[in-house]
Amino acid sequence: MKAYHIHVEGIVQGVGFRPFVYRIAHEHNLRGYVKNLGDAGVEIVIEGEESDIEAFLHDLKHKAPPLAKVEKIRKKEMIPQGFDSFYIEKSSQGGSRGDSIIPPDVSICEDCVKELFDPSNKRYMYPFIVCTNCGPRFTIIEDLPYDRINTTMREFEMCEFCESEYKDPLNRRYHAEPVCCPVCGPSYRLYTKEGEEIIGDPIKKTAELIDKGYIVAIKGIGGIHIACDATKEDVVEELRKRILRPQQPFALMAKDLETIESFAVISKAEKEELLSYRKPIVALHKKEPFPLPEALAPGLHTIGVMLPYSGIHHLLFHHSKSPVYVMTSANYPGLPMVKDNDKAFKELKDLVDYLLLHNRKILNRADDSVIRFVDGSRAIIRRSRGFVPLPIDMPFEFTGLAVGAELLNAFGFAKNGRIYSSQYIGNTSKVEVLEFMREAIAHFRKILRIKNLDLIISDLHPLYNTTKLAMEMAENEGVEFLQVQHHYSHIASVMAENKLDEIIGIAVDGVGYGVDDNTWGGEVIYMSYEDVER
Ligand SMILES: [Zn+2]
Ligand SMILES: [Zn+2]
Known part of the structure; x- marks a missing residue:
């Protein structure tokens, strides 16, 4: 008999990863446990025959649930502890790295749509139907680990029925954190604009x-x-x-x-x-x-x-x-x-x-994302619901915040070689939008466990609200402050997205504040990680 300690990093929380591990462990007759490590991934301990463990590891890599993304598996042999079953252990608070990626919101899956219109189903016509593979995530998550208690679903205590599904390893709602039903979950109400409630089926009435x-x-x-x-x-x-x-x-x-x-x-x-x-x-x-x-x-x-x-x-x-x-x-x-x-x-x-x-609170605002195909190539016009907060890799490490420019704003945090781009923020010349931005920055910082920044970056334009916000933050926190020319940033982001070391790009973005204090229009720019030339 052999035993291994396995550590998995990637998108492994809130995507049905633990139930998946539980199922494949049972399929291969292994004993031990699986555990969420808060922000530090998932820990697995398995014991059993060598060949079964090999088959388990194969499934772990190749059969993960649709939304999971296994990025790193580290395995270490250990002395068998003599477990008599395989179980899912309660989450721990984990380390302080903030690297376990929070899943984005996922549209309702086909299985749930089927149940939604099945008159014999308990959640027949219930709009909040979800399962391990679908439903809100980023918009309801307050903190990690991703457990119900850390989401806005904590106000709705699970009924016996939902709890039995939540606890049944063979159920497709096993550990689905937002699981609920008409008895225990949120509900819709229809109101006139004066605030008077309209009696009757609110959804049917709305359609009418x-x-x-x-x-x-x-x-x-x-x-x-x-x-x-x-x-x-x-x-x-x-x-x-x-x-x-x-x-x-x-x-x-x-x-x-x-x-x-x-x-x-x-x-x-x-x-x-x-x-x-x-x-x-x-x-x-x-x-x-x-x-x-x-x-x-x-x-x-x-x-x-x-x-x-x-x-x-x-x-x-x-x-x-x-x-x-x-x-x-x-x-x-x-x-x-x-x-x-x-x-x-x-x-x-x-x-x-x-x-x-x-009556369920939306914690994090997320606009609908917008995609457009230009000559067959996919361009993301607005990266928000469904994408955020998935990160983009970059080839160097520092902990920083870039606040972006003024219009169509989104900010980004860098940590451990990854960039976490925020949801769509909007036009930051408006105080209300700037306020939303402050809140969103604080929330990202919390879930990414970022205490100290190495660098805060803003646009070169001296009058943008975002520039002022970045300067204020840099001064308060005693952090280095850097301003980057607008068109340089556009080219750099294309470089990062496409994992290039060197690029000649054309930035046609209307106006941007230039390094010579003049207004720049369209630029042809050469850029590498060491150098930039206009
Ligand atoms: Zn579903
Ligand atoms: Zn229920």
């Missing part, structure tokens, strides 16, 4: 109101959307008037792929992206003639569309006659998307007629 041409705020995973029937010209125009966006295109959500094919052209790659677990908005070419109202995306050849990614979306389309909704972030131009119930009543009262809200 949207069919009738009303504009409704709908709270989802990463924030609140404003929804209306996208097939009705007058309704879309009314929404444009109320939301003070005369030109900006509205994102759509369509019931299914066939619906999208009726008004847009989809390539194979775009189809894959639409169906991916991230369910981003994909900018697609409009069909000519475009059968939907021109006011959805005036003067543009493209239209941004996504598929339902949560139980609530599937239920709304189930009850609705319209197969396609406007699904735009609930905010006035330039302000952060509204995510809290009390703010929704205050800030959306002139925008919507009704509000469909649930």
Whole structure:
């Protein structure tokens, strides 16, 4: 008999990794335990026959659940302890490295959709249905380890039924932290904009109101959307008037792929992206003639569309006659998307007629991500829900914060050779957005366990709020402060994303504050990790 201590790093929390380890350990007749190490990965101790252990290690590498990403497996032989079974041990608080990656939010999986519409299922028509492979993650996580107690689901005590599934290693909700049901979980309520609750099935009623041409705020995973029937010209125009966006295109959500094919052209790659677990908005070419109202995306050849990614979306389309909704972030131009119930009543009262809200807190705001294919290549226009907080590797190590520029802002933390890019922040010239940015920076710092920074980086522009914020932080913390030219940053980010050591790039980004204090336009830039030349 042999025994091994195994340490696994990567995306191994909140993705069904421990139950997976439990299952394969049982399949190969091994004993021992698996344990979450908080921010330091997963620890496994196994005992058994050498050949069984080999088969286990093979499965560990090659059969991990869809969202898990095993990055490093370290194995050390040890003296057998004589375990009589294999079990999942309670999480420990772990080290202080903050390297165990927090999973992003994952769209509802096919198994859960099936159960959602199965009348014999306990979670029939229950919008918060989730399992080990799907559901909210980043938006509800307050701290690590990723256990229910560290998420906004801790306010909902599991009922006996959910607990029995949560504790059953053979159940597909084994250790699914946000597991809940109509008895124990969150629920939706429908209100008038004055705050009066409307009695009856809130989701069915909402679908009926949207069919009738009303504009409704709908709270989802990463924030609140404003929804209306996208097939009705007058309704879309009314929404444009109320939301003070005369030109900006509205994102759509369509019931299914066939619906999208009726008004847009989809390539194979775009189809894959639409169906991916991230369910981003994909900018697609409009069909000519475009059968939907021109006011959805005036003067543009493209239209941004996504598929339902949560139980609530599937239920709304189930009850609705319209197969396609406007699904735009609930905010006035330039302000952060509204995510809290009390703010929704205050800030959306002139925008919507009704509000469909649930009682689970959204801790981290995450806008819908936006993808566009340019000549067949995938470009991420907005990297947010479904991506964040997954890191990007870089070839050197320091602990730092880069605050970004002003418009379409996202910041990034660097730690242990990785860059953790934030969710979409927005236009930081607005105080409200800057406030959101401060909160998001504090949260990232907490979950990444970053106490001391080596470096804080801002844009070269002296008047950006982000530059001022970075200077203030650098001064308060006594940290080195560095300003980087805007177009240099763009080229450097392309270098990092594509793992290049050297690059000649063209930055065509309109205006950027130059190193000579002049405004720069488009630049051809040579760059390596040592040098940069314009
Ligand atoms: Zn699921
Ligand atoms: Zn329950």
